[in-house]
Ligand SMILES: O=c1[nH]cnc2cc3nc(NCc4cccs4)[nH]c3cc12
């Protein structure tokens with residue numbers, strides 16, 4: 001396959017089983033991408049990530065620009081070498097993080113001036129600067145510099161913002177000169193269907209290797225996203241990957257795959273693992289519960305990950321209550337393994353004509369409540 005080629009092998013309604021070719025190898029979709037914001041997927045080594053079936057790791061322009069700086073990472077051979085990850089890396093463009101993390105100074109047509117949340121130093125990111133940072137990192141998939149509108153937003157705010165995101169996409173495209181990298185555009189439009197379709201028309205009119213849906217998972221009631229997706233995702237170019245940014249729970253993944261989404265990222269599996277919440281094939285387990293104090297069973301009897309093969313709920317509860325680092329590591333290994341298994345089985349189900357059955361199986365199982 002050629003760089004950037006997206007080959008659809010099978011479909012099941014709007015769901016697709018495909019392969020995207022990147023400079024660091026093929027990506028089998030639907031795919032869940034592990035979030036490695038500061039050049040590490042928290043608590044996991046690259047070998048453990050591979051062992052869990054991770055294909056793609058995310059890095060973050062905003063964080064890596066502030067520390068250690070893209071020029072340092074470039075001097076160290078680029079982000080792959082720096083973090084010892086030889087698979088595909090996708091980097092977010094920094095806009096979302098500037099708005100959600102920094103003391104924003106001011107926004108203009110040119111770009112965003114802000115103060116670092118680390119030391120208050122002044123910085124400026126524009127489409128051109130964002131592309132420069134991501135190219136210095138050596139990213140395989142580069143996200144266009146966009147404006148992710150907060151929720152809720154008025155129609156006027158949505159219209160102004162999505163028009164800016166479109167103008168910034170054109171500048172991102174013109175500034176992205178690294179031929180090994182694939183540039184993805186980001187569709188905005190808030191939570192209103194007509195704005196979403198208008199933004200999709202604008203963004204997807206630019207010929208790019210892939211397109212993302214931004215502006216979700218920003219505090220809106222999740223059902224609003226579930227209701228919009230089936231009306232938007234299937235209308236995106238069928239021969240290009242569709243990436244839903246920042247989503248989501250296992251249930252969200254299944255619902256979005258059914259609407260035609262191919263790529264996902266979310267801090268959920270790693271973040272909640274450190275807080276003792278475990279995803280299983282029978283719903284969520286909160287490992288700190290007293291009922292697990294002397295429970296010899298694995299986190300999930302249907303899981304074959306390193307954690308489930310070697311440790312009991314009693315031991316993992318003890319680690320969590322003791323604040324032991326190993327607790328974060330073992331819980332994260334399980335949650336990442338679980339997410340990757342859900343996606344691996346989804347790919348097989350679509351390819352083998354069993355998607356409806358697998359979808360309904362997952363939605364029922366994931367909804368089960370702890371007794
Ligand atoms: O429109 C977006 N543009 C570029 N990056 C994003 C990243 C995003 N990540 C989330 N949600 C994931 C979360 C981040 C922090 C807590 S949940 N929503 C997102 C939206 C965008």
Ligand SMILES: [Zn+2]
Nearest residue numbers: 303305308334
């Ligand atoms: Zn497990």
